[in-house]
Amino acid sequence: MREVTASAVGNGYRAPDRPRSVAIVGGGFGGVGAAVMLRRAGYEDIAVFERGERVGGVWHHNTYPGAACDVPSHLYEFSFAPNPRWSRRYAPQAEIQSYLEQLARRHGVLERIRTSTEVTRASWDQARSRWTLQTSAGSHEADVLITACGQLSVPATPKLPGLEDFEGPAFHTARWRHDVDLAGKRVAVVGTGCSAIQVVPAIQPLVAHLDVYQRSPGWTFPKLDFAYGERAQRVFERFPFLQRLDRAAIFAFMELGAAAMTSQRWLLAPFRAIARGQITKAIDDPELRRKVTPSDELGCKRLMLTDEWYPALARPNVALIAEPIAEVTPTGVRTGDGAEHPAEVLVLATGFKTHGFVAPMEIVGAHGRTLAQEWAQLPRAYLGMSVPDFPNMFLLYGPNTNGGTGSVIYTIEAADRGPAAGGRAVRPGTAHGVERDGVAHRVHQLVRRRARQRPQSVAVAVERIPPPGRARRRRYLRAERRRGELATRRAPARARALALPHEPSDRRRRARGTPNLAVRDRERVVRDRRLD
Numbered sequence: 453m454r455e456v457t458a459s460a461v462g463n464g465y466r467a468p469d470r471p472r473s474v475a476i477v478g479g480g481f482g483g484v485g486a487a488v489m490l491r492r493a494g495y496e497d498i499a500v501f502e503r504g505e506r507v508g509g510v511w512h513h514n515t516y517p518g519a520a521c522d523v524p525s526h527l528y529e530f531s532f533a534p535n536p537r538w539s540r541r542y543a544p545q546a547e548i549q550s551y552l553e554q555l556a557r558r559h560g561v562l563e564r565i566r567t568s569t570e571v572t573r574a575s576w577d578q579a580r581s582r583w584t585l586q587t588s589a590g591s592h593e594a595d596v597l598i599t600a601c602g603q604l605s606v607p608a609t610p611k612l613p614g615l616e617d618f619e620g621p622a623f624h625t626a627r628w629r630h631d632v633d634l635a636g637k638r639v640a641v642v643g644t645g646c647s648a649i650q651v652v653p654a655i656q657p658l659v660a661h662l663d664v665y666q667r668s669p670g671w672t673f674p675k676l677d678f679a680y681g682e683r684a685q686r687v688f689e690r691f692p693f694l695q696r697l698d699r700a701a702i703f704a705f706m707e708l709g710a711a712a713m714t715s716q717r718w719l720l721a722p723f724r725a726i727a728r729g730q731i732t733k734a735i736d737d738p739e740l741r742r743k744v745t746p747s748d749e750l751g752c753k754r755l756m757l758t759d760e761w762y763p764a765l766a767r768p769n770v771a772l773i774a775e776p777i778a779e780v781t782p783t784g785v786r787t788g789d790g791a792e793h794p795a796e797v798l799v800l801a802t803g804f805k806t807h808g809f810v811a812p813m814e815i816v817g818a819h820g821r822t823l824a825q826e827w828a829q830l831p832r833a834y835l836g837m838s839v840p841d842f843p844n845m846f847l848l849y850g851p852n853t854n855g856g857t858g859s860v861i862y863t864i865e866a867a868d869r870g871p872a873a874g875g876r877a878v879r880p881g882t883a884h885g886v887e888r889d890g891v892a893h894r895v896h897q898l899v900r901r902r903a904r905q906r907p908q909s910v911a912v913a914v915e916r917i918p919p920p921g922r923a924r925r926r927r928y929l930r931a932e933r934r935r936g937e938l939a940t941r942r943a944p945a946r947a948r949a950l951a952l953p954h955e956p957s958d959r960r961r962r963a964r965g966t967p968n969l970a971v972r973d974r975e976r977v978v979r980d981r982r983l984d
């Protein structure tokens with residue numbers, strides 16, 4: 453494989469003939485995908501740091517019963533690595549983890565992954581124009597830093613009074629205790645989100661009694677999961693275009709859903725009717741129906757795909773408790789109405805800290821400011837990927853890239869093209885930063901405006917990645933100003949309710965003397981500083 457060096461860039465710049473080195477933080481789909489794509493683009497000096505014991509990201513950490521993807525696998529995979537051998541339409545956790553591991557092995561990435569190694573700090577050395585990483589296994593230097601830390605990698609534990617004093621096992625779904633036998637036990641599951649709707653049907657037949665604590669219900673949609681037989685798998689293997697066709701059909705359907713939640717709201721009616729039908733079909737009890745029917749609009753929360761959730765709730769050994777939790781007692785849960793609900797095991801299906809992005813890792817940029825300081829008001833990045841004053845750093849699955857429908861892998865693959873293309877412009881021994889903050893700023897203005905107009909609608913523009921190649925890149929930059937507003941409007945509409953903090957208007961910003969970021973709407977290359 454050709455190794456990319458600075459002189460191979462062909463941009464007229466005479467730089468030292470040294471291969472560029474890349475450090476990737478995170479060994480999930482983002483990190484492995486980036487490493488594979490970089491290797492395919494000719495990069496050899498790649499180190500991936502993963503704090504878990506194996507690659508897989510969420511698919512290594514989430515091993516709870518029933519864990520599976522909720523996007524059909526033909527879209528929940530990389531387009532360059534189709535797997536015709538998925539056992540089901542929605543692959544289970546172990547299969548997805550093994551897909552990623554095999555991919556890493558096949559592309560020579562596995563040996564570049566340093567598992568059980570956490571990156572605690574990454575700082576840009578302005579004088580040497582390199583990133584220095586502090587890890588649990590020592591320090592490391594690289595020309596380019598890619599953060600692929602995921603948005604759902606840090607479990608969120610609710611602040612429930614008395615949780616510490618619970619006598620039985622209490623654990624988060626992302627840290628499932630396989631040593632705890634649930635058979636014949638009274639179990640309490642806190643939460644009714646994407647993990648709960650998978651875990652509850654899986655454990656309901658085992659347990660003696662199951663209390664499910666709900667804060668607010670979410671809309672669901674039929675999953676229509678089924679197993680692929682040997683014959684179907686062979687057909688996909690023999691005729692790959694059929695798999696691509698299926699992928700395209702799933703993508704189109706998801707985009708339809710996104711359009712319904714954003715610009716084409718008249719499309720919501722059939723979605724809502726199907727969602728309501730799912731409730732009435734599975735549940736006879738009017739009180740339970742009332743409890744599980746959301747009062748908010750479809751799309752305000754992630755639409756959850758399931759065939760088993762409502763039938764499980766309707767089982768005689770399951771109780772849905774919509775009263776708020778007042779406290780956890782040593783032997784159960786007390787709700788706001790004063791009722792005591794005994795429990796022997798407590799399962800927290802309470803989601804993740806989604807707004808931390810790279811946290812708890814600290815990243816220090818060119819002017820000594822940390823990313824946390826930069827994002828104190830509002831996390832934002834150009835195309836969700838690059839941040840001014842953090843040169844040669846690429847974020848994967850960054851701010852505003854999480855759609856309410858569609859496959860995150862698709863988004864990650866689009867973003868992975870960024871480092872592969874952008875890395876070519878990185879010259880070892882120089883500082884180079886892609887800093888198109890103006891566009892990022894306009895995207896956020898638009899997102900907030902949309903969010904105000906339709907609370908469940910947020911448009912995300914991540915698919916516009918600067919293309920490789922000089923001429924195309926120049927054309928792209930020329931068109932950028934014109935496209936800035938337009939592209940965000942045209943970008944495939946993906947919906948997700950984001951609570952976006954208020955940001956000062958242009959007028960107020962001027963009054964405060966802070967710069968109008970729109971004037972920096974251009975690629976700013978920090979002056980070359982040759983060292984060797």
Ligand SMILES: Cc1cc2nc3c(=O)[nH]c(=O)nc-3n(C[C@H](O)[C@H](O)[C@H](O)COP(=O)(O)OP(=O)(O)OC[C@H]3O[C@@H](n4cnc5c(N)ncnc54)[C@H](O)[C@@H]3O)c2cc1C
Binds near residue numbers: 478810812
């Ligand atoms: C249970 C579950 C089911 C999901 N199902 C779907 C689905 O069906 N469809 C969909 O589109 N999305 C789904 N998602 C979302 C999922 O997050 C993405 O699909 C995708 O896996 C994200 O990959 P990632 O590599 O960006 O992040 P992750 O998979 O979270 O990987 C990030 C990795 O980085 C590591 N890391 C973080 N910080 C550090 C550090 N400082 N040092 C070292 N290592 C670090 C973490 O340990 C983690 O392994 C699901 C998420 C969960 C939790």
